[in-house]
Amino acid sequence: MADEVAQAQGPVQGRAWEVVRLIGQGFGRNEIARMTGVSTATVSRIAQRNGLSFDRTQTEKALKARIADLNLRQAGLAESLADRVAIAIAYLDASANYRDWAFASKAIGDLTQAYIRMKPQRDEGADLEDTKDFLVDLKKQLGAVRDDFERMHGVPFDSDEAKRIINQEDSSNDES
Structure with missing residues (x-):
């Protein structure tokens, strides 16, 4: 089961248990490596030998959040560059000689x-995937x-009886 943990001697064994x-x-491999001071390869090996895996959904969410943060920073830089273009145009208009x-x-x-180059590009493929994921979740x-x-009321959701129950619940909510 835990070859890496069982074979290790001294502080390494403690670190292996800490990794597990x-x-x-739910921590990611790289984060565990930073926290424990062992290499990412060792973290992966300990996980594999103990029959564990890393939750990729959390990694994906963290990556999407990081990309969104970077896109916001990039948009801020692009806005700053647009302001500087306006300043340069003002210098051009005020130039008194050829050199200026x-x-x-x-x-x-x-x-x-x-x-x-700095203006963030919309990734329509990612937007489409996000929309699909949203619709599947919905x-x-x-x-x-x-x-x-159906479990609570014991009637099919698309029946006339269900419509009557829903209307009654709506009217009682409106009165509250």
Whole structure:
């Protein structure tokens, strides 16, 4: 069962038990490695030898949150660049000689290119996947509500009796 834990001597055994405990609490591999001071490969090996795996849904959620944070920061930088383009245009308009005009023109071009590169791109594929996931979850939730209703009232959800019960509940909620 726990070869890594059973074979280890001294403090390593304690760390192996700590790794097993942290995996059970849902921490990710990299985070466990940082917390315990062992390599990620060792964390993976301990998990494998103890029949444990890492919860990928938590990792996916954390990754999506990190990407969203980075996109927000990128949008902030892009907004700052847009402000600087406006300042460079003001310098161009106020230029008194060719050198100032050329400097402002170059700055406008460079800042505009940087803005275009920094502007967050919408990932329509990810948006579509998020929408699909939302709809699948909604379908499951609606199914659960339907099952709960049928279990509670003992009538099929799409029957006339169910409509009457729902209308009665709605009217009693309106009166409250």
